[in-house]
Amino acid sequence: MNVLVTGGTGYIGSHTVVELQQKGYDVFIVDNLCNSHLGVIDAIEAITGIKPHFSKIDLCNAASVKDFFVRNRIDAIVHFAALKAVGESVEQPLKYYHNNITSLINLCQYAGEFSVKDFIFSSSCAVYGEPDYVPVDEKHPVKKAQSPYGATKQICERILSDIAVTGALSTISLRYFNPSGAHPSVLIGELPLSEPNNLVPVITRTAAGKRKEMVVFGNDYDTPDGTCIRDYIHVKDIAVAHISALERLREKKNKERFEVFNLGTGRGYSVLEVISCFEKVTGKKLNYRIGTRREGDVSKVYSDNKLSNAVLNWKATEPLEQMLLSAWEWEQKI
Numbered sequence: 001m002n003v004l005v006t007g008g009t010g011y012i013g014s015h016t017v018v019e020l021q022q023k024g025y026d027v028f029i030v031d032n033l034c035n036s037h038l039g040v041i042d043a044i045e046a047i048t049g050i051k052p053h054f055s056k057i058d059l060c061n062a063a064s065v066k067d068f069f070v071r072n073r074i075d076a077i078v079h080f081a082a083l084k085a086v087g088e089s090v091e092q093p094l095k096y097y098h099n100n101i102t103s104l105i106n107l108c109q110y111a112g113e114f115s116v117k118d119f120i121f122s123s124s125c126a127v128y129g130e131p132d133y134v135p136v137d138e139k140h141p142v143k144k145a146q147s148p149y150g151a152t153k154q155i156c157e158r159i160l161s162d163i164a165v166t167g168a169l170s171t172i173s174l175r176y177f178n179p180s181g182a183h184p185s186v187l188i189g190e191l192p193l194s195e196p197n198n199l200v201p202v203i204t205r206t207a208a209g210k211r212k213e214m215v216v217f218g219n220d221y222d223t224p225d226g227t228c229i230r231d232y233i234h235v236k237d238i239a240v241a242h243i244s245a246l247e248r249l250r251e252k253k254n255k256e257r258f259e260v261f262n263l264g265t266g267r268g269y270s271v272l273e274v275i276s277c278f279e280k281v282t283g284k285k286l287n288y289r290i291g292t293r294r295e296g297d298v299s300k301v302y303s304d305n306k307l308s309n310a311v312l313n314w315k316a317t318e319p320l321e322q323m324l325l326s327a328w329e330w331e332q333k334i
């Protein structure tokens with residue numbers, strides 16, 4: 001079975017390609033390499049022994065997307081490709097709306113024309129905005145997004161649910177919480193082209209001396225230690241969930257043509273807890289200081305994962321220690 005993985009040289013995409021290949025799927029990666037490296041293809045091959053097919057295509061270019069479907073028979077699509085830097089999306093909203101929405105529209109257009117029905121979409125806990133309650137379940141309302149990036153995920157979900165009504169596509173939208181860590185082989189991991197802003201890479205880069213210090217963004221939140229709480233989930237656990245979602249569509253077990261599932265561990269950790277866990281598992285002392293709040297941060301968000309556990313028959317297995325250890329091993333390699 002031929003699976004198109006857009007954004008397959010990126011962080012979560014590359015881990016998912018490995019899982020798909022190990023399950024026997026033939027993977028076709030499409031990526032424009034705007035935030036990833038071609039070397040990831042060799043790294044994937046080094047893990048699985050199989051080189052995925054690769055096409056360097058900008059999904060915003062409709063003619064190139066059409067040409068891809070003319071040349072390749074595709075049975076299902078896993079769509080990771082998107083821009084994801086929250087801060088940059090506030091500064092350059094049009095870049096985000098253009099890239100994330102145009103690429104989805106082109107993909108859906110030609111998926112329809114070439115009779116591809118099964119679609120997995122990378123969504124985010126960002127669709128919940130500032131949550132009314134935690135843990136957040138899938139019934140929680142989609143509230144005003146904190147950033148244009150979050151808004152693109154809401155709009156893409158809306159587009160996919162409207163297309164589902166026509167019967168052209170069946171979509172499972174997976175709302176990731178905070179993906180972290182690297183593959184146990186330490187051959188793939190998070191390798192963005194620009195300076196990372198997410199907590200775990202900031203911690204590992206500081207510990208490796210690539211940054212002088214790190215700042216904890218506020219300790220005056222309404223949480224036990226005053227720092228924000230998030231649901232960190234190992235990237236490999238996220239990747240495995242895509243196989244379950246794909247099988248659900250292939251076996252036509254989906255109850256609706258548009259379904260959403262949270263992908264999280266269901267457990268929240270504060271920023272200070274993450275730092276202290278990192279120090280414990282690596283034996284490294286982290287140079288950090290408490291600073292002011294970062295605009296747009298919500299105080300706590302973590303998942304209710306009962307639905308994905310039950311319906312996708314999936315469970316996150318890797319503890320925070322393992323996420324931080326693998327992220328640290330990866331940091332020392334890059």
Ligand code: NAD
Nearest residue numbers: 007010011012031032033034035036058059081082122124
């Ligand atoms: P990433 O930047 O590592 O991977 C995205 C890939 O998409 C990159 O390789 C990039 O080059 C490619 N891409 C972007 N625009 C493209 C376009 N127009 N045409 C072709 N390729 C394009 O990001 P990631 O962390 O792997 O995220 C994957 C998906 O998961 C994204 O949709 C992201 O929004 C979503 N997500 C990520 C997180 C997170 O914290 N990493 C959390 C929730 C959701």
Ligand code: WQD
Nearest residue numbers: 086124126177178197198199202215216217228230271297
């Ligand atoms: C985690 C916590 C920061 C850096 C983002 C997106 C979300 C989703 C996941 C894509 C927060 C604190 C961070 C630092 C810090 N992505 N922090 N110092 O903001 O929860 O979620 O990634 O869909 O949409 O918004 O993740 O890793 O940036 O921050 O204190 O240098 O770490 O304040 O509490 P976030 P993050």
